Amino acid sequence: MDFTSVNDRNVPAPNTSIPFPVDLNRVTEAVDSLGYHYLSSEDRIIVPWQDHRISMYFSHESGQMLTILGRMRLDLDMFAINDAARAVTEWNAERIGPTALVHLGNAGEVELKFRTTICIDEGLSTQQLRQFINLSLDTTAMAVTYILERFSELNFSDTGSPDDTNNADELSDEQDQADLVEKIRGLYVPTPVEELIESLEDAEWEESDMADEDAEDDYLDDDSEIEWETDDDYFEPEEVDMDELLNGFLEDSDIPQEVTLERIRAQLHAIGVVKTSGEDDFIIAWINEVFLGFFVDNGPTFLVKGHWDPSMDPTRDFMKLFMMCNQWNENSLTTKAFCHTDDKGLQVRVEFAVSVVEGLNDDQLQHNIALSIHHILQAIDSISTEATGSSAVEWPEKNR
Numbered sequence: 574m575d576f577t578s579v580n581d582r583n584v585p586a587p588n589t590s591i592p593f594p595v596d597l598n599r600v601t602e603a604v605d606s607l608g609y610h611y612l613s614s615e616d617r618i619i620v621p622w623q624d625h626r627i628s629m630y631f632s633h634e635s636g637q638m639l640t641i642l643g644r645m646r647l648d649l650d651m652f653a654i655n656d657a658a659r660a661v662t663e664w665n666a667e668r669i670g671p672t673a674l675v676h677l678g679n680a681g682e683v684e685l686k687f688r689t690t691i692c693i694d695e696g697l698s699t700q701q702l703r704q705f706i707n708l709s710l711d712t713t714a715m716a717v718t719y720i721l722e723r724f725s726e727l728n729f730s731d732t733g734s735p736d737d738t739n740n741a742d743e744l745s746d747e748q749d750q751a752d753l754v755e756k757i758r759g760l761y762v763p764t765p766v767e768e769l770i771e772s773l774e775d776a777e778w779e780e781s782d783m784a785d786e787d788a789e790d791d792y793l794d795d796d797s798e799i800e801w802e803t804d805d806d807y808f809e810p811e812e813v814d815m816d817e818l819l820n821g822f823l824e825d826s827d828i829p830q831e832v833t834l835e836r837i838r839a840q841l842h843a844i845g846v847v848k849t850s851g852e853d854d855f856i857i858a859w860i861n862e863v864f865l866g867f868f869v870d871n872g873p874t875f876l877v878k879g880h881w882d883p884s885m886d887p888t889r890d891f892m893k894l895f896m897m898c899n900q901w902n903e904n905s906l907t908t909k910a911f912c913h914t915d916d917k918g919l920q921v922r923v924e925f926a927v928s929v930v931e932g933l934n935d936d937q938l939q940h941n942i943a944l945s946i947h948h949i950l951q952a953i954d955s956i957s958t959e960a961t962g963s964s965a966v967e968w969p970e971k972n973r
Contacts, residue, residue, distance in 0.1 A: 591827050592696035592934060595639060596763045600629055603703045609710070614753045616762045620710065621749050623730040625687075625717045627710065628752050632759035634906040635947060636694040636940075641706070643671065643687035643713040644752075645720065646729040646745060651681040653724070658895045660723050661685070664716060665911035669874050669926045671713050672909040673720075674902040685727075687716045690906045691927060693763075695940050698829060701931045708928055759906075829932035832875050837867050840939040846946075860946060862967040863953055867942075869929070875941065877925045879949035881957055881965050884918035894919060897956050908948045910956060923952040 601618060604611050612619040620627040628642045649657055654675070661673040671687040678684060689709040691697070697705070721728050729741060830836070838856055841849055849858045856867040864880040885894060891912060898910035898921065913920045925945035927933075933941065950966050957965035 589699035590829075592698050592701065592829065592937060594696050594763065594766050594769055595631075595693040595702060596766045597631070598765060598767075599699075599702060600639065600706070603699075603706050604629070606703065607707055607710075612749055612753060616760060617753065617757070619749050619752050621745060622714070622717070624721060624728060625713070626745070626749055626752060627713065628757075629706075630757055631693075631761055631763055632757065632906060633761060634690075634759070635944065636692050637761075637763065638690045638906045639693050639705075640906055641671075641689045641709040641713070643717065645685045645717065645727050646748060647727045648678065648682035648684050649724060649727065651677075651683060654683055655892065656723070657683055657685065658892060658899075660720065661899070662895060662912050664719055665909055666913060666922070668712070668716070669870060669872070669876060669924070670909075671709065671716055672902050673716055675899050676903065685720055687713045688902070688906070689713065692907070692941060692944055695934070695937045698931065701829065704930050705928060708930070826935040829934045829937070831932050832869055832873065832929040832938060834867070834869060836935075836938060837869075837875070837942065840935070840942050841867070843939060844943055861950055861969070863950060863965065865946065865949065870926075873929050875927050875929045875933070875938075877942075877945035877949060879923040879953055881921040881923070881953045882917065883920065883957070883960060883965075885920075885960075887914045887919045890919055894921065894956075894960060897959050901952050901956060905948065905952065907944060908952050910952050921953070921956055923949045923956075925949055 597613075597616070597618070601611070601613060604618060604620065609620050612621070617628055617630040620629070624647075625643050625645050628640075628644070630640055630642075632638050632640055654677075657675055661675055664673045671689040674686050674688065676684040676686055689705075689712070691705050725731075729745070834851075834854075834856055838849060841847075841856070841858065846858055846860060849856050851857045851867075854868070858865050858867070866878045866880075868876040868878070870876045894912050898912060901908075901910045908923050908925050910921060910923045913922045925941075925948060927941050954964045954966040954968075957963070
């Protein structure tokens with residue numbers, strides 16, 4: 574790790590241009606630098622908005638994830654579930670993110686949520702983290718506007734009398750405080766980066782002390798007749814350019830670079846996916862009998878799309894298939910499943926997306942490719958099995 578500066582606690586700070594571990598302090602600093610008002614606890618951050626609120630927290634799904642979850646402040650009645658399902662499906666099909674989903678409450682209420690997640694297993698640079706948070710907040714606000722255009726009854730800010738305004742403010746405050754303590758499945762708190770840095774520094778000092786002791790023993794055991802005029806002649810320190818020294822540990826592969834199809838294809842080959850095809854703007858591969866497409870889409874965004882084509886009836890089977898996709902989206906962190914209608918009938922698409930405006934280094938790119946394949950196959954396996962009784966995925970172990 575490259576320590577080129579110190580923070581206000583006199584702890585060496587990582588070079589912001591390379592990915593390093595993400596903790597709640599880093600997320601808080603990024604949110605604060607973007608100018609947002611927020612509430613925080615030991616394990617999450619809440620960003621209040623007029624018609625919705627945002628929760629930011631860490632959780633697990635085949636790795637460590639930073640999740641940004643938006644929730645509408647008002648709910649729909651159960652009779653609106655069909656319209657909500659159509660609206661959510663339209664958004665998920667046309668927009669890369671966030672993933673829109675429906676949550677059915679115990680009292681029959683229909684809550685609309687919006688999820689965006691990024692894997693932090695390989696760390697994030699300061700620019701990557703800030704860009705992810707900023708984009709997620711912006712696109713969630715766009716999703717809220719989209720929903721309000723279709724369901725005006727969810728307009729929390731459209732109050733009339735001062736009493737209504739006061740009641741709305743009280744309700745929003747109650748929601749924000751409740752979100753600070755609400756139980757979240759898979760929630761965890763990463764080790765603070767400063768503790769990681771301090772432990773690394775301690776380990777480096779211990780290694781340095783041991784090396785110095787060995788060097789001193791070698792010097793004392795030396796039978797040479799070299800004479801030193803003073804102790805300073807032997808122990809005189811040399812001037813060292815720390816930036817040059819520390820940057821020497823960095824390799825080109827550590828620095829986030831533009832994500833291109835050439836890099837994607839190379840990383841696919843590196844993890845064993847060698848049979849690929851495609852043109853200048855996409856790569857396709859059949860993996861476990863599932864069609865996968867790899868793209869660098871608008872944004873730019875690294876987008877992976879999986880296809881399952883059961884060709885069901887678009888009218889009769891829509892709600893059944895929607896609820897299966899929606900259940901997957903509620904339980905998943907990294908992928909988005911949604912219904913798609915073509916001339917052959919009702920199909921299912923599953924997408925994995927990560928913004929690459931600030932690029933990815935080789936480790937980040939390979940890890941996201943592996944995650945995308947794994948979770949898309951898991952999604953199609955789960956949905957196809959529930960819908961038809963058999964999996965559309967040919968798992969190798971099932972053929973033994």
